[in-house]
Amino acid sequence: MVPNMKRPRSKRRGGIGRHAEELLWLAGGLAESCCQVEDRFWEKRLASAIDTTLAHDDEDTLDTALDQAFNRSGSVYDELADAIESRTESPVILGNEHDIVFIAAPVLVWSRFRIPARTLPAATLANLRVHLLAHILAQNARLAMADFLFSPDQLPQGYCDTANFAARLGRAALEGEDLHIDTGGMPETTQFLSDTRYILAAVVVPRGHAAFRWQESDGNRAEALAQWRGQGGDCLTPLLPGCALEVVLPESYFAACRSADKLSRAYSVRASVAFLATSLDVPVINLRAVIAPFWDEQIEEYRIGFTLSNNDSVVHGVVWPLLGMENEAVDVPAEIESVLRECGVGVVKTLEHRFPLEFCDDCGVPLYPSPEGEIVHAEMPEAEAEQIPRHLH
Ligand SMILES: [Zn+2]
Numbered sequence: 518m519v520p521n522m523k524r525p526r527s528k529r530r531g532g533i534g535r536h537a538e539e540l541l542w543l544a545g546g547l548a549e550s551c552c553q554v555e556d557r558f559w560e561k562r563l564a565s566a567i568d569t570t571l572a573h574d575d576e577d578t579l580d581t582a583l584d585q586a587f588n589r590s591g592s593v594y595d596e597l598a599d600a601i602e603s604r605t606e607s608p609v610i611l612g613n614e615h616d617i618v619f620i621a622a623p624v625l626v627w628s629r630f631r632i633p634a635r636t637l638p639a640a641t642l643a644n645l646r647v648h649l650l651a652h653i654l655a656q657n658a659r660l661a662m663a664d665f666l667f668s669p670d671q672l673p674q675g676y677c678d679t680a681n682f683a684a685r686l687g688r689a690a691l692e693g694e695d696l697h698i699d700t701g702g703m704p705e706t707t708q709f710l711s712d713t714r715y716i717l718a719a720v721v722v723p724r725g726h727a728a729f730r731w732q733e734s735d736g737n738r739a740e741a742l743a744q745w746r747g748q749g750g751d752c753l754t755p756l757l758p759g760c761a762l763e764v765v766l767p768e769s770y771f772a773a774c775r776s777a778d779k780l781s782r783a784y785s786v787r788a789s790v791a792f793l794a795t796s797l798d799v800p801v802i803n804l805r806a807v808i809a810p811f812w813d814e815q816i817e818e819y820r821i822g823f824t825l826s827n828n829d830s831v832v833h834g835v836v837w838p839l840l841g842m843e844n845e846a847v848d849v850p851a852e853i854e855s856v857l858r859e860c861g862v863g864v865v866k867t868l869e870h871r872f873p874l875e876f877c878d879d880c881g882v883p884l885y886p887s888p889e890g891e892i893v894h895a896e897m898p899e900a901e902a903e904q905i906p907r908h909l910h
Pocket of ligand 1: 877
């Protein structure tokens with residue numbers, strides 16, 4: 518999952534710095550503002566305070582302010598989080614007279630083999646550029662792309678890193694160049710059965726003009742996605758051998774990452790079902806899924822254990838993380854069950870009681886619910902397991 522997504526924050530108490538106080542005061546003013554004139558007053562000052570904080574690489578101040586805002590009533594937290602995200606993905610570049618937006622084009626991928634994170638060859642980059650400009654971006658938009666297909670581990674970490682990366686891409690876009698990514702020292706990619714890859718880019722338009730195709734009177738999001746799915750998908754398929762993939766609508770960075778996180782949950786359930794039916798050579802109807810909630814201090818996630826319908830051993834598992842403000846009041850199990858039913862899974866069992874958020878002491882993988890209501894290590898039967906040299910999620 519991408520860091521910085523809106524999530525319940527820790528309840529930190531005690532003194533906070535002057536800059537964090539100022540951010541809270543401005544976000545509080547905006548939250549209670551009575552009209553657009555007042556909105557603009559607060560927005561302008563909040564944006565400028567956030568820009569200063571980002572320019573000083575002061576991640577702590579942003580974190581502290583968000584933690585504190587989370588404990589306040591009303592929409593202070595939402596206003597602050599929205600403002601921080603929006604300043605992070607719209608870099609301020611001295612002397613620049615354009616609007617700049619940092620965007621992501623996420624791709625959901627699954628494979629029995631390694632899912633690559635790799636440099637984008639010049640020809641692919643050129644093709645992707647043509648299709649992004651034609652289907653996703655507005656007419657006068659200019660674009661700079663990073664020449665790498667990123668894994669979640671390799672995305673910039675934290676708001677300040679993200680803002681710095683966005684500024685590098687923004688400057689490249691103003692100069693009409695792409696951004697070469699030096700792969701030396703890049704973090705290792707954890708391998709999963711299903712995962713997300715990201716194309717990162719910056720869009721530049723004359724100030725106040727449309728940036729995206731759907732801001733134009735004859736464009737819309739659905740058509741943009743349909744075109745990108747076909748054309749963008751075709752460009753990416755050769756780069757991901759042995760992988761199935763599904764593109765997500767390219768948008769501003771945080772919105773695109775949130776969509777990818779949300780869509781990847783059902784995607785990884787479908788991937789697991791397809792993987793099990795093939796690996797175990799059984800019809801999908803012979804699979805059984807057990808859904809259960811996993812708790813720490815609050816509910817953290819659901820986990821799904823898979824077995825054959827005539828055997829209680831858990832052969833595989835999937836985590837369904839909760840996103841945003843989702844909690845136990847949302848009927849997540851019903852949503853998971855409907856995905857499993859659509860796939861054709863024969864038996865779906867939902868366990869009600871709270872399981873502890875436990876992981877294997879040796880290899881760190883999550884433990885999954887069994888049909889008898891225990892938490893166990895998922896193990897593929899031996900013959901199949903030899904072909905899968907890695908853990909799955
Ligand atoms: Zn283990």
